[in-house]
Amino acid sequence: MVEREFDILVIGATGYTGRLVIEYLANHSRASSLHIALGGRTISKVQDLANKYHNIGAVYVDVDKEQTVQEAVAKTRVVINIAGPYWTRGSVVVRACARNGVHYVDLTGEAPRVSKIIEDFFEDVPREHRLKGAGWGLSPMPAPPGYRSKPSILYSLPYVKPTIWGGIFFMNGINAPIVRRSWGLRHYQLYSSHLPTFSYTEFHNTGSRLNGVLLSLGLMTTMFGLAVAPPLRWLLKWVMPKSGEGPKPDKLDSGRFEVINVAEGGGIVVKARMDGDGDPGYRITSIMIVESALLLLDPENLTEDGKEGGVLTPSVAYGDALVKALDGTGRFRFGVEVLEDKKTR
Numbered sequence: 001m002v003e004r005e006f007d008i009l010v011i012g013a014t015g016y017t018g019r020l021v022i023e024y025l026a027n028h029s030r031a032s033s034l035h036i037a038l039g040g041r042t043i044s045k046v047q048d049l050a051n052k053y054h055n056i057g058a059v060y061v062d063v064d065k066e067q068t069v070q071e072a073v074a075k076t077r078v079v080i081n082i083a084g085p086y087w088t089r090g091s092v093v094v095r096a097c098a099r100n101g102v103h104y105v106d107l108t109g110e111a112p113r114v115s116k117i118i119e120d121f122f123e124d125v126p127r128e129h130r131l132k133g134a135g136w137g138l139s140p141m142p143a144p145p146g147y148r149s150k151p152s153i154l155y156s157l158p159y160v161k162p163t164i165w166g167g168i169f170f171m172n173g174i175n176a177p178i179v180r181r182s183w184g185l186r187h188y189q190l191y192s193s194h195l196p197t198f199s200y201t202e203f204h205n206t207g208s209r210l211n212g213v214l215l216s217l218g219l220m221t222t223m224f225g226l227a228v229a230p231p232l233r234w235l236l237k238w239v240m241p242k243s244g245e246g247p248k249p250d251k252l253d254s255g256r257f258e259v260i261n262v263a264e265g266g267g268i269v270v271k272a273r274m275d276g277d278g279d280p281g282y283r284i285t286s287i288m289i290v291e292s293a294l295l296l297l298d299p300e301n302l303t304e305d306g307k308e309g310g311v312l313t314p315s316v317a318y319g320d321a322l323v324k325a326l327d328g329t330g331r332f333r334f335g336v337e338v339l340e341d342k343k344t345r
Contacts, residue, residue: 012083013038020286
């Protein structure tokens with residue numbers, strides 16, 4: 001194994017999410033044994049942030065200047081990339097990781113961009129036995145861990161009682177492709193001659209049919225309006241958080257989330273539940289991506305597919321290791337049960 005100066009390099013560390021990532025990483029129980037570096041294009045800001053913690057270095061990384069990315073990535077074992085937007089600025093980091101045999105994780109929710117990464121780097125990455133994992137935060141992280149390597153794999157949503165009423169879930173377009181890729185990576189070779197039926201989708205549990213209809217109509221109307229009416233996009237810029245902004249500190253630990261997967265395969269109905277404490281979009285996301293990166297430092301944490309390398313999803317790369325790591329933080333709870341009478345609660 002090539003010796004590297006750093007174990008983990010965080011690119012985009014001075015942004016709001018980046019600061020949460022380094023806060024969690026620097027205070028992790030494993031931090032004292034790690035060599036961590038922060039990367040950014042304003043080196044004075046990066047150095048000021050690094051100086052708040054022990055044994056953390058600062059390196060100049062400008063994702064608009066590929067040479068600086070290549071030089072920084074070549075010094076590390078794992079890259080956490082928080083510098084978005086990924087569609088316009090992320091490929092240069094992925095390319096540097098592929099060339100240098102470096103593990104890579106980010107928080108992208110841009111499904112077309114992930115597809116492009118697979119197309120561009122699928123051949124290069126396995127040859128280096130390294131992982132490129134895109135979208136390893138809250139979305140779509142809860143979906144892949146719920147998809148477990150057991151015989152009762154998700155195939156179709158069963159008819160359940162009481163009936164679950166729901167509306168369109170706005171993250172379905174991001175989460176569902178990741179889950180489908182997880183299934184494909186696990187089972188395509190096994191069933192290449194005759195693929196079994198597989199379907200997966202998500203919705204927001206609304207409690208009633210009327211609420212589901214109203215939620216769906218409201219979301220579709222909003223998305224259509226943003227697509228065809230520039231003034232609405234301009235207005236949205238004023239109400240949404242600015243770059244570098246996020247929830248106030250007291251809000252970061254007061255939120256919570258819950259994800260329920262109901263699945264049927266081979267006549268067995270299974271319900272998997274995952275919930276956690278903390279703001280889902282920021283606090284939980286920063287914990288998830290750090291725990292993912294830490295697992296990459298030891299090949300023993302990886303599945304056989306993970307050791308082989310590739311552009312992988314969390315469940316394919318780690319199997320149950322990621323579930324155990326998240327459970328160990330004390331912020332997450334997981335449960336799986338067989339529903340003999342097809343009840344959902």
